[in-house]
Amino acid sequence: MVPNRDALCEDNQERVIVKVSDNAFASDNRTLCVGPQNFKKILFLGKGSHGRVYSVKSVGLGIEKLYAMKVVCKDEGKERLNQIAMEQSVLNEAKHPCIMSLNYAFQTDKYHYLIMPYCAGGSFLQLLRHQRNHRLEESQARFYAAEVFVALEYLHLLGILVRDLKPENILLHESGHLMLSDFDLATRIHANPNVIHNQKRPSWFATRKDYRRDSISPGASAERKKRRPLHRRRMSQCEYPFLDTETHFETANWQEYSVVGTLDYIAPEVISDETYTSSIDWWAFGILLYEMLYSTTPFKGSTKAETIENLLDLSKELTFPEEIPVSAEAKDLLQRLLTKNSDIRLKSPQHIRQHSFFSTIQWPLIRHTKPPLKPIFEQAGDAKLDELTKYDHEVL
Numbered sequence: 001m002v003p004n005r006d007a008l009c010e011d012n013q014e015r016v017i018v019k020v021s022d023n024a025f026a027s028d029n030r031t032l033c034v035g036p037q038n039f040k041k042i043l044f045l046g047k048g049s050h051g052r053v054y055s056v057k058s059v060g061l062g063i064e065k066l067y068a069m070k071v072v073c074k075d076e077g078k079e080r081l082n083q084i085a086m087e088q089s090v091l092n093e094a095k096h097p098c099i100m101s102l103n104y105a106f107q108t109d110k111y112h113y114l115i116m117p118y119c120a121g122g123s124f125l126q127l128l129r130h131q132r133n134h135r136l137e138e139s140q141a142r143f144y145a146a147e148v149f150v151a152l153e154y155l156h157l158l159g160i161l162v163r164d165l166k167p168e169n170i171l172l173h174e175s176g177h178l179m180l181s182d183f184d185l186a187t188r189i190h191a192n193p194n195v196i197h198n199q200k201r202p203s204w205f206a207t208r209k210d211y212r213r214d215s216i217s218p219g220a221s222a223e224r225k226k227r228r229p230l231h232r233r234r235m236s237q238c239e240y241p242f243l244d245t246e247t248h249f250e251t252a253n254w255q256e257y258s259v260v261g262t263l264d265y266i267a268p269e270v271i272s273d274e275t276y277t278s279s280i281d282w283w284a285f286g287i288l289l290y291e292m293l294y295s296t297t298p299f300k301g302s303t304k305a306e307t308i309e310n311l312l313d314l315s316k317e318l319t320f321p322e323e324i325p326v327s328a329e330a331k332d333l334l335q336r337l338l339t340k341n342s343d344i345r346l347k348s349p350q351h352i353r354q355h356s357f358f359s360t361i362q363w364p365l366i367r368h369t370k371p372p373l374k375p376i377f378e379q380a381g382d383a384k385l386d387e388l389t390k391y392d393h394e395v396l
Helices: 078-093 124-129 138-157 208-215 222-226 279-294 304-312 328-337 349-353 363-368 385-390
Strands: 006-011 014-019 039-047 052-058 066-073 104-107 111-117 170-172 178-180 194-198 240-244
Touching: 039 066, 078 111, 124 170, 138 178, 138 279, 138 349, 138 363, 279 328
Parallel strands: none
Antiparallel strands: 006 014, 014 104, 039 052, 052 066, 066 111, 104 111, 170 178, 194 240
């Protein structure tokens, strides 16, 4: 019998709410109570506008493990508390290899704590900065964009808008694969995705001929060659259903007005205080791909005011630095994603997936494909002693 996953216990008059996902060390007859005393700070990883993040080592929880611990002070206002609640909700619900998960969540009188898997590869921004000219080769950018795409598509299926997609909020697992994180600015709607029959066979689908060719290798034995290989029934083109993650947003009778996000990645309709839907995440996706290829964002100005002007001025079209070689397919995708008019912007996951830029991606195998770059692992010397000791009261 698995213990209650949202257990409540009292310890030294501190209210501790526990989210249990690592329950191998929990017995059948007791509820696992976890608090700050169960984690020892190792490295200070960084801080944002709210909260700090440390790498920590578990204490008294069975097998010793490394985690990332996000600490948010409750004194930072109701809006911030709502944001941390949203982030906890998204982390708890999303079950996808390209999205950060939640191991434990608890709180004391003064702080909220989120305990997540530790991504030793650091942030995607760090990876970009370690590359020559701070940009990726097109084949590398294609792989990482594909991983971000499947994560965004999955979140949209859950009715979740990210609203703050950027390199800083993407982490690298030690395997080199990406994981989306930091969902404190996310928002949620009630989503009812439609299942629609696809009229085109996916390029990654193996035919019977492919199975027959792969099943008999040059080194196979004569007996194996005679054996009839197992065939997967070939489906007709109309039998490939997909989940339409665009329509259910547009027909959900819901639109958002809040101005949130990071300026270089914010869609024009957000800045102009217009209603918006899922297209703002695909705009940010386009900005991210552009930065991968060109090491800068396309509408960045010398000041915030100039950046806003560049975003809102319809006469200022998307441009591409001529000195950087980028394929026509990549430029076409960027043009479609970064259309300032949200009504005609490319925002259908099905159409993005089928764009010629991604023609070489085997979507079902993306997480089993070797990443093109090795992650930049965090070093113990990166930690600042004062950052580890300044907030010692946060961890007992």
